[in-house]
Amino acid sequence: MPRPAKIQRINHFENVGLEGEIYSKSKLAVASDLFQFERKLPYTVALIRVKEDLIFGIIDEKEIEIGDQVISKVGLIGVNDMGLRIYGAIWEKKKTFEEPIMKPAKKKREPLGGMVGIVGYGTYLPRHRLNLAGLGEVWGKEAAGVKSFPGSFEDQASYACNVALSAVKHAEVDGKLLKFIEVGSESKVYAVKPTASIVAGMLKANSAFAADNEFACKAGTQSLINAHNFVSNNGGFGLAIGADSAQGAPNDVLEMTAGDGAAGFVIGGDKPIAIIEGAVSYTTDTADFWRVEGEKFPQHAGRFSGDPSFYKHVLGAARHLMNKLGLTAEAFDYAVFHQPNSKFPRVAGKILGFTTEQVEPGIVFDWIGNTYSANALLGLSKVLDIAAPYQRILLVSYGSGAGSDAISFFTTPEIERRRKDKTRSVKSWLGETDKQNLIVEGYGKYLKNKGII
């Protein structure tokens, strides 16, 4: 007689209908990926004493306590509906919005060199925030906090255009005169057609050298370095943008962090607010996170994201730059790192010898999640919002695949003068100063606006 398919035998107990007593039970918070048990977490397994026998199975925890009598509640799991009743983890939303500590400017400091730097910058974040507790309820995960997601008519190209307009305005530069436009992103609206062409078209910068680039989360700093190189050689102004509507597959851990946002920088040699002192890169062939051509969502190698990927490259690039410039951690007033989660940038800062006061002002992850190409650039913008003249800022990005760019900035007195003309700070976009602008929504709206359903 052929054996029935195994999937049909799930919890198919002969003893259904008998009375049993719970011998022991355990609520599982970690499961195997077999038949996607992971997706049913948390669930409760038990040993049930039925007459003389013990039976192992999944139970509806709500019904029983150890020692209580349970009547035919075991094994009521059918083929189509697995019958697992999932209780989402209930999380208290706790988020402390700490005021970044202003450091007094150290006078009489000189940049190590260079003339070209950031002339103006602009940032953009959608108003929409996903309440992660709602996502956690759906998937039975522990989740808290919020992350940004697009409004109905927003995408990566609209973010790029928005930051282009505000960066050009802040830099007091005519957009038509831009000679270089590069957009770094891994969520381009078109697979073939540059977002940079859309930005150039909007600004009427018809003589600009325009292109897109992709290097996972570090495409933004890559644009910045490319613009700096171009302007250093050719003069004029360049525009570097990092813009992403980050992708994470439903129920993937990335879904809890992948956010939306953009930052853009006008680069030039005429009255920069922050001079670029030096930049280095560190690249290896490391497959920690990737998206295959034609696939909608990226894949990743789990724990591999830590030591051999993020830390190796971020620390490698940062140390390389600090050695090259002969600078120690104390020489910097701020250090901004790529932020794939809340922990990594803080740990990286600590390892490199930076204090909390140097690292915290550049943190944006806690309010919006990981905005991929825009992530480190938004952190930099948040620091530029508060930096005083003659301060030094370290920026280290990280892109999976994998590589890091480390850049050292030195602020000029222009930064304070230009700040008066700035309409919106990163803190305001984050909702820290004007929370009424935020729209906090549930998982359904998120899935709709992201185009997943």
Next chain:
Amino acid sequence: MGLLNYNPNLLMALAIIGTGLTKFGELWSYSWEDLVKEACKEAIANAKIEIKDIDTSFFGNMNLSRFDGQDHMVARIPEIIPGLNRVIRTEAACASGSVALKLAATEIELSSMKDGNGVALVCGFEKMTDQLTGRTTNILASASHFDTEVMNGATFPGLYALLAQRYLHETGATEEDLHAVAIKNHRNATLNEKAMYQKEINMNSFKSMVASPLTLFDCSPISDGAAALILTTEKCAKYLGADYVKLETIELCNSTISLAKRQDPLVLDSAVCAAQTAYKRLGITPKDIDMIEVHDCFTINEILCLEAAGFAKRGEGYNLVRSLLPYDTINTRGSPVPYHSDGRELFVNTSGGLKAKGHPVGATGVAQVIEIYQQLLGKAGKRNVNIKTGATLNIGGTGGTASFSVLRC
């Protein structure tokens, strides 16, 4: 024909003459081949023998085929260590290494009865961290009953959690008693440079739940590592002039793989059987054992193992842990931290145990024996304790397989 040539009067004692142990941990830059090579070469060098002296090699490994995709592992060995060309692989989940040692012991005993002097290499290894946690959980779960447990959502932490929950329900033990086991083992591991975690933990560490009542710090980690040793006869060891430790006995026993089929799930009957057989054979009692490495894959199992090995009655093992009270001072004591029982010190898991040393499943059984070997020869550095007799208890699955060995100098 063959057996008639064996003369039981010639049966000689077994001796371990050299060991090799890699660091345990998340070893990104090591493949399983690197691990095996490092451990075996170290053991061979340590025993001052040459590869050609080894008659047969026994490799304990749980699931290379799913962790790494490689079946027919035995034929990879001559590529890794040229000259090892009689290779046998054993599998009994987390007791795979011990089964390899048992087979090697049997072979050497048989060779001694033919008045020969066999030399065997025993190696246990596992490379586990190349998979995502869900997949690893799935692979490890296959050490329990596939049809009735794994298919119904069981995981290893889940099954041991059922034992822990029942233990707490039936006895006076509390969750703090379980945590104290982990605190002690982490404390011991601070002196073991091969350990995966060389840091102390405290009662505040036990927060994120894996399977109630077991938290993350009640569970042993997913680790990479390899352990190897050279086994021969005492006569041969003396001839070679090696420092050796006598493997007095190694006993294997099996029980049902399903928890539900056990008469009393809280009794590891396979371990009871293995330990009692060993005691009977050697004419000793648990009181003669000064130190034991037990299978603390989850904190509850250190207690269950101590009960099964006869150091406490059923349901009373937690009183051994309570000899550590007050728990908040464990980290301030000299280490290794002993339990106190019947007016004497009992050292359990001086290496840090599976909990803090790491648990590369195939390597664990061999690594436990190596810890006793080092302690008996005074080679354990800062964690040296003065012992005469040491034992190991290695468990496969939730107690489906158990191996108990006794070693003396």
